[in-house]
Amino acid sequence: MSSLFRRFGRLLRSSLLPAEDPSSRSEKFTDWQADPERSAGSPPNPPKEDPETRFYRALELPAGASFDKIRQAYKSQMKKYHPDRFPNDPEKKKYAELVSQRLNEAYAYFESKYGR
Numbered sequence: 100m101s102s103l104f105r106r107f108g109r110l111l112r113s114s115l116l117p118a119e120d121p122s123s124r125s126e127k128f129t130d131w132q133a134d135p136e137r138s139a140g141s142p143p144n145p146p147k148e149d150p151e152t153r154f155y156r157a158l159e160l161p162a163g164a165s166f167d168k169i170r171q172a173y174k175s176q177m178k179k180y181h182p183d184r185f186p187n188d189p190e191k192k193k194y195a196e197l198v199s200q201r202l203n204e205a206y207a208y209f210e211s212k213y214g215r
Contacts, residue, residue: 150208151208153205154204154205154208154209155205157201157202157204157205158172158173158176158202158205158206159172159176160172166209166213169206169209170206173202173205173206176198176202177199177202180194180195180198180199180202181195181199182195182196182199
């Protein structure tokens, strides 16, 4: 929490100080990049998630679930999000199409992985 206050203080001081020449700004930028408090936060480009983890998350299952659990989760999610359930609401239908597309992609991946 104290690092948050220090960052806020730096931001406040920098906004209240008179304008500086551009060369000193670039030095501040490199100092900001090398700031150890900054590196403790999330990286600017988070690592990409592997497809299998993303598919388990789409099916709302823990990683390493059996194919029977995957099939059961797929069927229950498709019952919940099938686009035909929302014929009169275009927004919900569009969302359901997106979700069902992701579910189909995940199920196809696991089906090919388990050879069924």
